[in-house]
Amino acid sequence: MTMCEKNETLRDYLFDELPAGERREMELHLNGCAACSVELEQLRVTTSMLKTLPDQEIPQRIGFVSDKIFAPSLFARFVAALPKYAALAVSAAALLVAFNHPAPQVKMVVQTSAGVDVSKQLNEAVSAAVRQAKAEDAVVLKTALDEADLKHQREHRMLAVTLEQSMEVLQKRIGVMTQLASLETPQNGAGQ
């Protein structure tokens, strides 16, 4: 829809700010201009929606982040920066240690005081847990599959029985029609 040249005066019309003559002229224009009518309707909707919003008090003072009142104190700034300093200190210490001592070969096997291989135990425990979880899952899955299978069989049987019964009914209906037709035929023949 193209914009009409009178579009600009629509707001004045809506807010009843047009002189009587122009207002009348606008009303006549609106009768014939679809674009302006639509625009006016949208303006009305917007106005009515705005009117539904609750009135709010204008704040007495607007504060800016740059105001001194919001500036943190020296102590607060120190506390806030503490993690940064700590991280820097740890990094520096690590660098020092790294340069002074070459990295030792990491041995993954952890020995306890009794000499038992903990990682082996851990692996076995994890394997056992995984095996148990798999076994449980398998049981759950099997149960679900069995139930689904049973349900399917039941539905299949039900459908088969119903179809069989439906066929039986159709046969009976055909039988009835045949019998009735055979009863009527001699009578019709007799009438001719």
Place this chain on the structure above:
Amino acid sequence: MKSLLLIGFATLCFAASEPIVSLASLKAVEASINDKIQSNINDPYDLLGTARGTYVEGYGALFTFELNLVNQSPLNFSPFKQTISEEELATLHKRKTHKVEGLKDSMRGLMLNASKSLPGLPANEHIVMEAFLFNYRWETTRGLVHRVVLTAEKQKLLDAVNHHETGAKLAALFTEEEL
């Protein structure tokens, strides 16, 4: 002469063995039952077995037929429609239960007419009408009637016709069984 006597004796024997209730009269009653069952246009029954009549000597005339109280498509439950809601089942059950009484009314009327259509039937003998009611296996059949049997003595039926009896007095003439 001897042969003539033999023929005469054989004729008498055959005449004696001929049923007192004629096949034609039984067929007339059968036809009236079939017509009546099929005449319910607004909520028709589904006639699945035409009426069969027989005469049991010394007891009376028996008529049986099979129908579904609600005329429904056999494909109501099919590969294309594999579920029937509880609501549909309940509605069907209700309709069937409701229609049993209407069927019994129809049967009573048919038996009254049959009493006039069976002239050979002795007055002290009975007219029995049995309706086998068909239900699909997917239906809720609990509480549904499977067979309706009405029995009445012919003479009582004739009296009821002659006196134009209706209502409870008429219903009292019939022995009803719902199985």
